[in-house]
Amino acid sequence: xxxxxxxxxxxxxxxxxxxxxxxxxxxxxxxxxxxxxxxxxxxxxxxxxxxxxxxxxxxxxxxxxxxxxxxxxxxxxxxxxxxxxxxxxxxxxxxxxxxxxxxxxxxxxxxxxxxxxxxxxxxxxxxxxxxxxxxxxxxxxxxxxxxxxxxxxxxxxxxxxxxxxxxxxxxxxxxxxxxxxxxxxxxxxxxxxxxxxxxxxxxxxxxxxxxxxxxxxxxxxxxxxxxxxxxxxxxxxxxxxxxxxxxxxxxxxxxxxxxxxxxxxxxxxxxxxxxxxxxxxxxxxxxxxxxxxxxxxxxxxxxxxxxxxxxxxxxxxxxxxxxxxxxxxxxxxxxxxxxxxxxxxxxxxxxxxxxxxxxxxxxxxxxxxxxxxxxxxxxxxxxxxxxxxxxxxxxxxxxxxxxxxxxxxxxxxxxxxxxxxxxxxxxxxxxxxxxxxxxxxxxxxxxxxxxxxxxxxxxxxxxxxxxxxxxxxxxxxxxxxxxxxxxxxxxxxxxxxxxxxxxxxxxxxxxxxxxxxxxxxxxxxxxxxxxxxxxxxxxxxxxxxxxxxxxxxxxxxxxxxxxxxxxxxxxxxxxxxxxxxxxxxxxxxxxxxxxxxxxxxxxxxxxxxxxxxx
Numbered sequence: 017x018x019x020x021x022x023x024x025x026x027x028x029x030x031x032x033x034x035x036x037x038x039x040x041x042x043x044x045x046x047x048x049x050x051x052x053x054x055x056x057x058x059x060x061x062x063x064x065x066x067x068x069x070x071x072x073x074x075x076x077x078x079x080x081x082x083x084x085x086x087x088x089x090x091x092x093x094x095x096x097x098x099x100x101x102x103x104x105x106x107x108x109x110x111x112x113x114x115x116x117x118x119x120x121x122x123x124x125x126x127x128x129x130x131x132x133x134x135x136x137x138x139x140x141x142x143x144x145x146x147x148x149x150x151x152x153x154x155x156x157x158x159x160x161x162x163x164x165x166x167x168x169x170x171x172x173x174x175x176x177x178x179x180x181x182x183x184x185x186x187x188x189x190x191x192x193x194x195x196x197x198x199x200x201x202x203x204x205x206x207x208x209x210x211x212x213x214x215x216x217x218x219x220x221x222x223x224x225x226x227x228x229x230x231x232x233x234x235x236x237x238x239x240x241x242x243x244x245x246x247x248x249x250x251x252x253x254x255x256x257x258x259x260x261x262x263x264x265x266x267x268x269x270x271x272x273x274x275x276x277x278x279x280x281x282x283x284x285x286x287x288x289x290x291x292x293x294x295x296x297x298x299x300x301x302x303x304x305x306x307x308x309x310x311x312x313x314x315x316x317x318x319x320x321x322x323x324x325x326x327x328x329x330x331x332x333x334x335x336x337x338x339x340x341x342x343x344x345x346x347x348x349x350x351x352x353x354x355x356x357x358x359x360x361x362x363x364x365x366x367x368x369x370x371x372x373x374x375x376x377x378x379x380x381x382x383x384x385x386x387x388x389x390x391x392x393x394x395x396x397x398x399x400x401x402x403x404x405x406x407x408x409x410x411x412x413x414x415x416x417x418x419x420x421x422x423x424x425x426x427x428x429x430x431x432x433x434x435x436x437x438x439x440x441x442x443x444x445x446x447x448x449x450x451x452x453x454x455x456x457x458x459x460x461x462x463x464x465x466x467x468x469x470x471x472x473x474x475x476x477x478x479x480x481x482x483x484x485x486x487x488x489x490x491x492x493x494x495x496x497x498x499x500x501x502x503x504x505x506x507x508x509x510x511x512x513x514x515x516x517x518x519x520x521x522x523x524x525x526x527x528x529x530x531x532x533x534x535x536x537x538x539x540x541x542x543x544x545x546x547x548x549x550x551x552x553x554x555x556x557x558x559x560x561x562x563x564x565x566x567x568x569x570x571x572x573x574x575x576x577x578x579x580x581x582x583x584x585x586x587x588x589x590x591x592x593x594x595x596x597x598x599x600x601x602x603x604x605x606x607x608x609x610x611x612x613x614x615x616x617x618x619x620x621x622x623x624x625x626x627x628x629x630x
Contacts, residue, residue: 047119064112156231157231364446365443381432396589405580456524458538467504473526490525490559492524528558580594591603591604
């Protein structure tokens with residue numbers, strides 16, 4: 017399968033499309049690790065089915081022999097036998113229910129973890145183009161919707177199949193002619209159930225898509241950012257109205273799903289209720305023509321007949337459930353079948369010791385999509401020596417952030433290569449690359465957990481002393497200590513209990529704990545006010561000391577001291593040098609400096625530019 021591009025969205029699937037046998041085999045493979053338990057379940061349900069068939073024969077003996085012949089000893093023995101059958105059946109049912117539920121839940125767990133782990137390997141482009149609510153719905157709603165089928169289907173298939181076979185044999189032993197009469201309507205049951213299953217499968221696909229839409233709305237509009245946007249834009253009522261519309265559509269689908277095939281299934285129930293009367297009528301006609309059927313045989317037969325119809329209908333309902341679940345399995349398999357375009361090579365390298373930190377861009381080119389007319393980056397050649405600093409500046413859309421994403425392999429180059437200490441980053445193991453490269457971006461993400469837990473995300477085994485040292489280096493320790501709960505303070509959803517500068521310094525402290533030799537700063541201070549920027553910049557200077565640093569700059573005042581500054585324009589390097597060298601040339605960089613300082617962007621005279629920057 018082709019790897020997903022950045023414009024990928026889960027493709028809609030025709031619910032009426034034929035389901036290949038491969039999909040059924042794939043579902044059955046999910047149960048393969050638990051075949052031992054399933055074998056025990058099969059034995060238990062088989063025994064339960066066989067034991068329950070004995071009751072009608074005991075009843076016939078009571079009615080035809082024990083009571084008419086007044087054999088109280090036999091009557092007692094037969095009655096005790098019927099009770100023993102009920103007890104044994106109950107014990108078998110409880111045991112097999114426990115085992116089958118356990119297997120089903122393990123399969124659900126395997127699916128959830130497989131989907132989550134697979135999504136962790138998907139490229140960044142996948143998540144920039146896919147709604148978070150859609151992803152969450154696949155894991156929560158789709159897998160949750162399969163729970164009943166997964167936990168009970170195997171048991172129901174074995175139990176009801178065994179019961180049907182055993183019951184038909186027992187009925188034939190009692191009276192083969194009445195057995196033929198009873199079996200004539202089974203094809204009708206099968207046809208009705210297949211129609212119902214197809215209808216419910218179609219509705220199931222629509223229902224899950226609607227659930228995904230509602231999940232997306234809730235995830236987006238009920239987050240802190242969504243609430244702030246809705247309130248400040250006066251859109252709260254409109255959002256509530258939109259949600260009400262989606263919820264009403266879901267309610268309609270739920271009604272349709274529940275009512276699908278109800279009239280057809282009611283026909284089955286009516287037939288089942290009428291069959292004893294048909295058997296009594298057939299037995300009466302046979303008696304009128306000289307045939308003799310004992311009362312015990314007749315009662316036992318009608319009892320077995322009901323025992324035949326119940327598991328038959330259950331089997332047909334299992335078929336309906338399986339068809340509905342196929343729609344859900346297909347949605348899960350769509351995600352599991354996605355091929356990540358950024359993978360760890362089988363022979364990935366994990367260099368010994370700490371990386372020196374030399375970063376090279378050798379003939380680097382990059383396109384987000386093959387259909388893209390102009391490459392985002394082209395012919396980029398750069399070298400950042402160990403401990404050196406590189407600043408990348410340019411207009412919005414010039415490719416600055418894309419360039420920075422190539423170092424930690426958030427994207428892979430489409431031309432050339434990026435190396436760390438001479439090793440292509442594509443040849444490094446993910447662990448080695450994560451140890452070598454740290455990223456501090458403009459958008460800081462904090463979990464809804466304590467300050468300490470957020471810091472330890474970078475280093476789970478960090479001691480309290482290490483947390484404090486990292487926070488001091490990031491100039492955030494004093495603020496944390498002033499909080500009532502200190503490092504145990506919950507940061508709130510996405511860190512909204514902290515200001516922008518405080519969140520950035522927490523992110524810096526987290527990176528200090530990680531202690532990477534290569535550091536990528538992606539416009540880490542661009543969204544901050546001047547005073548906060550100065551505090552964060554001091555923390556960044558502490559973080560950058562002794563590390564190879566690549567800074568993506570929006571505010572040019574933050575890059576004056578870089579060892580080398582490169583100017584990107586339309587994905588190409590147009591200028592490179594130190595701050596003073598580029599300023600002296602009076603080119604693109606000098607114009608950016610002038611504009612950043614509030615002067616006319618056309619002013620490129622080096623004297624005026626120097627005056628502005630100094």
